[in-house]
Amino acid sequence: MKTPAISILMAVRNEEEHLQAAVDSIRRQTLSDWEMIIVDDGSTDATPAILEDAARNDSRIKILRQEPLGLVTALCKGMQQCRSDYIARMDGDDICHPRRLEKQWAHLENHPGLALVATNIRYFPSHQVRGGMRHYEIWQNGLVNDDLIRRDLFVESPFTQPSVMFRKNAVVAVGGYQENSWGEDYDLWLRLALAGYRFARIPETLFFWREHGNRLTHLAEEFTLNAFRRCKAHYLKQSYLKDYDTVTLWGSGLEGKEWRKTLEKLKITVHRWIDIDPRKIGQTIHGAKVEDPDVLKPGSGPMLITIGVRGARELVRQKSAELGLVEGVDYVCVT
Template sequence: MPCYNAAATLNEALESLAGQTFAGFEVIAVDDGSTDGTAEILQVWVGRDERFHLIRTEHKGIIEALNTGLAACRGKYIARMDADDIAYPERLEKQVDFLESREDVTVAGCLVEGFPRDQVRGGFRVYISWLNSLVSDSDLRREMFVESPLAHPSVMFRTEDVIGAGGYQDHGWPEDYDLWLRLYIAGKKFGKVNQVLLSWREYPERLTRTDSRYSLENFLRAKAHYLMMGPLRNRDAVIIWGGGMAGRRLSKHLLREGAPLRAFVDIDPRKIGNTRR
């Protein structure tokens, strides 16, 4: 659990972990150079519950914090958790049971609910609805290049597989989506417990709202990169269906990745016969 200036929400997150029905776990909390008392709150929990462990670092960002935590984990499985979310009491138990019964699956997510309710609106509401409609490996693989089909703090994964894939990497785009795409290319399987097990907090200061790595342009960069490593690898021609703004923006990144782009397909008579540069 990476933590940065999370004092306002941290106790609620930690209480949800302390109340898990599954007992055999430890919490690795990485304080990423917080200045608001986050480390002090974590230290209280370390003294209160022997399952809680604190690592303090200088402020280096989310990816460094994630990899620091990853290196310290000793378990067969790792569950991601953020310092502003709330895990349902049975979350860890349900996800461990899922992975124990599905040895072919590397990443096990779950359904999520957004909160507080007055903040769950617009695109976030649509995104959660879409996320929760994707449960099976075939669902998740089919939609992998639409958007990130797993909420990062909702997942549990096999430690060995994620370390074998190189852990978290910084390419200037979302670190969680990058990991899912690398595992996808490697042929690893995904799944979800078909039950809401995480309350996912929405607020204007959330990292995905404020960090440029999570911009639409950087999502497109990630998609183009891994499309060329996977589905479009060794293709003689690439044709984009849709000559509008989204298709044009994606084409720019595909060309930078070396895609043999040949044409756009569109039904808009104003676009038919035109040339894109």
């Protein structure tokens, strides 16, 4: 059998409400040379019937079943069956623009040095979308190239998982999807980034991300802020903080204090705090002095920006530029 241009990889559990729409949006793609591997992770609703129907109507769709073993197991199982080296991820409740596959495929074809291409995303339905999600959407869509994605790599997950298309060989080379106590997608992006693989984003809205009350991201412990911090710290220790056992944290509020705890478990000590709050400057927090940003000099050791307030990142960047600090060298934003 001829290898299709793209393998679409989807894992579902109890997605009867929106699955048909998701599958339909794939079947309407302008690029039709694809196979779709859908792993049913132990659904107990009408999902199996919808999938059977879909596979019966379209020979490009292949269904795999497993007991409810979880997303990572399902994705690994499905990926083994993907015959193309281009894998487009998709979820059972989202919608693709009809040109999504065509454009992502062309982008990877034309840029052999890229391991992954994302697109702009848009949350829907609009009445379900709260402020924080809009900020996330704007932030993510603003990461328009590899440099910006890398600069903000430790801020949040830079990609919506079901919106990406990646090269299977790159993902396999870094160990594929892995089970951790944090999100498997962010974990994978960080491993790809640290291994030197390059990313891109097509600046067009080709993926629509459905928001509903019960989506996994709100429920699962893996996605709590704490898990995110642990994941970031784990990979910072292997990269930016590799040769250090002490660090400066800019931001000594609640977020900064949580970071101190997380880093301490990895045997990295906070030896200095930076804060703009005049009441804090001069104080000692957990054995480390709080200092004014004006004391900062280039080349004086690693610093993480741990200010929890939205919008602070840009102010820090401004101030750091005035002080001659270089992002990625003198500091990394982690919030």
